[in-house]
Amino acid sequence: MQIPILSILALLPLAVAILLLFLPAAKRNLIRGIALGTTIITLILSVIVFFGYDTTLGGYQFVTKSDWLPAMGISFHLGVDGIGAAMELMAGLVIFSGVMVSWHIEDRPREFFSFLLFLASSVFGVFASLDLFQLFIFFELAIFPKYLMIVMWGSPKTKEYGGMKLTLYLFLGSMVALVGVLAMYFSSGLRTFDMVALENAGFGVEFQRLWFPFVFLGFGVLGGIFPFHSWAPDGHVAAPTAVSMLLAGVEMKVGVFAALRVGLMLMPDGMRIWAPLILVLATINVVYGAFIAMIQKDFKYVIGFSSVSHMGLVFIGFATLTPEGLTGAGLQMFSHGIMTALFFAVVGMVYDRAHTRNIGELGGLYKYMPIAMLGFVVGGLVSMGMPGFSGFIAELPIYMGAWKTYPLVAIISALSIVVTAAYILLVVRRVFFGEAPQPIKAGLTDISIMDKIVVIMLSLIMIVVGLFPSVLVPVIESGVKHILVIVGGA
Numbered sequence: 001m002q003i004p005i006l007s008i009l010a011l012l013p014l015a016v017a018i019l020l021l022f023l024p025a026a027k028r029n030l031i032r033g034i035a036l037g038t039t040i041i042t043l044i045l046s047v048i049v050f051f052g053y054d055t056t057l058g059g060y061q062f063v064t065k066s067d068w069l070p071a072m073g074i075s076f077h078l079g080v081d082g083i084g085a086a087m088e089l090m091a092g093l094v095i096f097s098g099v100m101v102s103w104h105i106e107d108r109p110r111e112f113f114s115f116l117l118f119l120a121s122s123v124f125g126v127f128a129s130l131d132l133f134q135l136f137i138f139f140e141l142a143i144f145p146k147y148l149m150i151v152m153w154g155s156p157k158t159k160e161y162g163g164m165k166l167t168l169y170l171f172l173g174s175m176v177a178l179v180g181v182l183a184m185y186f187s188s189g190l191r192t193f194d195m196v197a198l199e200n201a202g203f204g205v206e207f208q209r210l211w212f213p214f215v216f217l218g219f220g221v222l223g224g225i226f227p228f229h230s231w232a233p234d235g236h237v238a239a240p241t242a243v244s245m246l247l248a249g250v251e252m253k254v255g256v257f258a259a260l261r262v263g264l265m266l267m268p269d270g271m272r273i274w275a276p277l278i279l280v281l282a283t284i285n286v287v288y289g290a291f292i293a294m295i296q297k298d299f300k301y302v303i304g305f306s307s308v309s310h311m312g313l314v315f316i317g318f319a320t321l322t323p324e325g326l327t328g329a330g331l332q333m334f335s336h337g338i339m340t341a342l343f344f345a346v347v348g349m350v351y352d353r354a355h356t357r358n359i360g361e362l363g364g365l366y367k368y369m370p371i372a373m374l375g376f377v378v379g380g381l382v383s384m385g386m387p388g389f390s391g392f393i394a395e396l397p398i399y400m401g402a403w404k405t406y407p408l409v410a411i412i413s414a415l416s417i418v419v420t421a422a423y424i425l426l427v428v429r430r431v432f433f434g435e436a437p438q439p440i441k442a443g444l445t446d447i448s449i450m451d452k453i454v455v456i457m458l459s460l461i462m463i464v465v466g467l468f469p470s471v472l473v474p475v476i477e478s479g480v481k482h483i484l485v486i487v488g489g490a
Contacts, residue, residue: 004064006078009045009088010125010138013038013095017117025110032103035113039096042120046092053085055478060130060196061085068134073185073192077131082479083330086472087127087257090337093461094249095120097454098242101345104352104448105153105240112153112240115145119246126254132181132193132262136174139219139258142251143170146235146243153240162238169221169231173255177218177262183211184266198266199486205269212270216263216278222255224311226284233304241348244300248307249341253333256314260483264318268487271321278319279402279409285312287412290419294426299350299357302427303343306383309416310336316413317398321487323480325401330476331394331469335382335462339391342379342458346372349447350431354440359427364436368444373432375455380424382462385417389466393473 016038020031053061060079068076080088098116105112118141125138150163185193188201203211221228232252236244264271271278289309296302310332317329349372350365351357366373382391395417402410436444447455465472 004078005045005049006062006080006128007064007076009042009049010078010121010128012121013042013117013124014121017114017121020110020114020117023110025108028106028109031110031113035117036099036103038117039092039099039120042124043092043096046088049080050085050089050475053080053082053475053478055082055474058082058478058482063130065130068131072133073190073194074133075131075194076134077194078128079130080128081482082475082477083257083260083333084127084479086330086334086475086479087253088124090253090334091120091123091127091250093458094245094337094341095123097341097345097458098245100450100454101245101348102240102242103450107153112149115149116242116246118142118145119243119251123246123250123254126258130195132185132195132198134193135195135258135262136178136181139254140174142254143167143174146239146247146251149243150235150239153243154238158234158238162234166231166235166238169228173218173221173228175218176214176221177258180211180214180218181262183207183214195261195266201266203267203269205273208267208270209273212263212267212274215267216259216271216274219255219258219262220315223252223259223315224255224285224308225315226281226288226308226312229285229289229308232308233301236304236307236344237298237300241344241351244344244348245341248303248344249337252307252311253337256311256318256333260318265483265486271319271487275319275321278315279406282312282315282319283409283413285309285315286416287419290416290423294419294423297359299347299359299362299427299431300344302359302423303340303347306343306420306423307336307340309420310340310383313395313398313413316402316409320398320401320405322401322404323477323484324397324404326480326483327473327476328394328397328399328401330479331390331472332398334472334476335390335394335465338458338461339379339382342375342455342462345451345454345458346376346379349451353443353445355443356440359430361437361440362431363434364432365444366432367436369447371452371455372447373428375459376432377428378459378462380428382466383424384421387466388463390462391466393466393469
């Protein structure tokens, strides 16, 4: 009998999250240990899913299906293609890292780790969902815990504004996407939410022209697509470190993945029709995000706007509908997820010791936390798309796909590479080199062993993928082949 690995991945964190809420609040170490143990299990399972995915077979694998609400055509249906398998691995790595860097949390750790596991269940569930209703449930599962974690443990000055803005934007996107989902359900004539069946429903061109924007842009709000991106920097800045890691590293990929799975794969003609507009919006993402990141004074805002820029590249890759662009988009989602998790982890480590994120008030930190500095430099090199790092193998195919279809988009978006290099180098110089200002010297200490493990692990992953892309590329390409079959080999 096949072990339902994906079911365990999606439901174990949810079950443990509920369990933690019933434990005595005083059992802090027990709570931390259970949370860490759970994320170790999910990490191991995500590794099994990724390396167990058979690229020669392709399609959906590790499939489990059972009736949920059969009268409405709703089932508990899980499975992953190559892109889904890569996303499960990325989520497993980031969530494990988030628990590790949050080990020192003293303010209500029971609730903190419980809500964090709610988020974990949500992302694992979305990446594996093959039922539209189920995907939407997992998608919505994360909104309320995100809000609570921001307003309870976030930055005092911005947590209420950032939490409210994030929640309202995501609710708006969800409701718009839900309208599109219901339109597909009632118009298909199949009376099912099964996405495999809906892939073959043959929605008419006019139907897709009308309803594709609802689905793609509705889910795309979470992916940070322009002009619905502004929640992202504010939400990242307001959130505690682990939540910032999950928001930028994983949750934004959830939005893009849902837009891909529901929009592109169920309404491919709609994607072809609306691709020019998506490319325009995505190009604005790339260029605008990079320029705004360069002028920020808050360490977190730099990374927040950088995420907006890099997610624009993902949207460009998908909108090209080329093998190169689609492969690059999948690689970029993985690379950016790991990179951004590392960035926000380092920013959190700096803030915990210096008690400021103002770049002008920082300096000389390499003497006190050299491993953190090296991690940020590695993340910066990935962000710049330097050869030998995961960012290069992700961005190059995207530009190749864009050049084949929309050369002007490739030329304009490539400007962001120079701007990205500028703000990354400026941040590295101002934060880590020079002399540490006197007001922050007293609190500067090296990062903890757990922090070092996270920094080294995430850095090595990006280097290994950059030097040995064959570890990741064949799995992503398998998922791309599946997409190209659906869209007619475009």
